[in-house]
Amino acid sequence: MQPELLRNLIAADMLAVDAMIRRRLESDVVLVRQIAEYIIAGGGKRLRPALVFLAAGATGYRGEHHVELAAVVEFIHTATLLHDDVVDESELRRGRRTANAEFGNAASVLVGDFLYSRAFQMMVAVRSMRVMAVLADATNAIAEGEVLQLLNAHNFAVTEAAYLEVIRRKTAKLFEAAAQLGAILGEASAELERGLARYGMHLGTAFQLIDDVLDYSGDAAHTGKNLGDDLKEGKPTLPLIHVMQRGSPEEAALVRSAIEHGGREDFRAVLDAIHSTGALDYARSKAKEEARLACEAIVALPNSSFRDSLLELSAFAVERDY
Numbered sequence: 001m002q003p004e005l006l007r008n009l010i011a012a013d014m015l016a017v018d019a020m021i022r023r024r025l026e027s028d029v030v031l032v033r034q035i036a037e038y039i040i041a042g043g044g045k046r047l048r049p050a051l052v053f054l055a056a057g058a059t060g061y062r063g064e065h066h067v068e069l070a071a072v073v074e075f076i077h078t079a080t081l082l083h084d085d086v087v088d089e090s091e092l093r094r095g096r097r098t099a100n101a102e103f104g105n106a107a108s109v110l111v112g113d114f115l116y117s118r119a120f121q122m123m124v125a126v127r128s129m130r131v132m133a134v135l136a137d138a139t140n141a142i143a144e145g146e147v148l149q150l151l152n153a154h155n156f157a158v159t160e161a162a163y164l165e166v167i168r169r170k171t172a173k174l175f176e177a178a179a180q181l182g183a184i185l186g187e188a189s190a191e192l193e194r195g196l197a198r199y200g201m202h203l204g205t206a207f208q209l210i211d212d213v214l215d216y217s218g219d220a221a222h223t224g225k226n227l228g229d230d231l232k233e234g235k236p237t238l239p240l241i242h243v244m245q246r247g248s249p250e251e252a253a254l255v256r257s258a259i260e261h262g263g264r265e266d267f268r269a270v271l272d273a274i275h276s277t278g279a280l281d282y283a284r285s286k287a288k289e290e291a292r293l294a295c296e297a298i299v300a301l302p303n304s305s306f307r308d309s310l311l312e313l314s315a316f317a318v319e320r321d322y
Contacts, residue, residue: 006309010053013067017049020071024118035099035111039078042096048073048178055182055196057306065126066185072135073178075119080142082112087150088233092226130184138177145170154234156256160241167208175204195297202294206317209287212237213280216271231270234262239279247277287318
């Protein structure tokens with residue numbers, strides 16, 4: 001799933017966070033347990049917990065709180081997925097029916113709220129105002145990003161800059177927080193902490209840009225979602241924005257109409273326009289630039305296997321096919 005060096009380096013930590021997640025999902029409300037377990041059992045790359053572990057290791061942390069904070073970050077991420085799938089009316093994630101398709105929208109939203117509140121209970125236990133400030137700010141930024149994305153739905157006038165702003169808030173902010181939390185635990189210098197935060201932000205941006213590419217080029221068996229879901233939901237992602245900027249008047253008009261009306265009816269024609277304008281290569285090049293900036297941001301980190309894994313992770317983010 002992830003690069004081999006990374007897998008081996010933090011294998012014990014990843015097992016510990018899985019155990020922590022299951023332990024912290026305990027609730028005497030049966031439906032809460034049932035839905036939360038359904039979501040967690042669905043898998044996922046666990047990239048955000050991995051970032052906490054790698055940043056903590058790279059800055060010399062050798063305590064226990066990194067497992068708790070990695071679980072907190074994963075709970076916040078999972079809560080956003082639950083809410084996202086309701087908003088987007090998604091039916092498939094990671095190759096399985098979404099929780100909202102399986103249990104209904106109301107239950108999914110409320111269990112998302114449970115995961116948010118459980119995450120805040122856990123972060124309080126770490127007894128660090130710095131940690132709480134980073135996670136509170138990140139959660140707020142994510143919520144703003146989700147609202148921005150909702151406002152941008154079916155809006156073909158969204159610019160590349162406006163779209164990147166949504167990514168920074170909605171996706172990259174939690175990557176940024178995860179890396180920064182590891183640095184805080186490791187009591188890193190202000191310079192190293194800022195560098196790791198920037199690393200996370202650029203990595204998260206690269207990761208989302210490749211997700212955008214895979215929505216028009218991936219294999220559903222690998223990506224775990226239906227090809228063309230972004231188009232169906234009227235999301236003006238970077239490949240579509242590029243077609244509207246660089247395509248012929250006919251191609252631009254086709255994409256504008258597809259975004260405005262949603263659905264997959266024009267998917268094949270839109271895909272042809274994406275390929276003819278080199279939109280996927282353009283989005284990939286933007287992702288590679290973000291990955292390069294991520295690597296630059298941690299140049300001051302001392303040499304270690306953790307630093308090597310952070311560099312390897314930035315390469316994985318743009319080379320993956322799922």
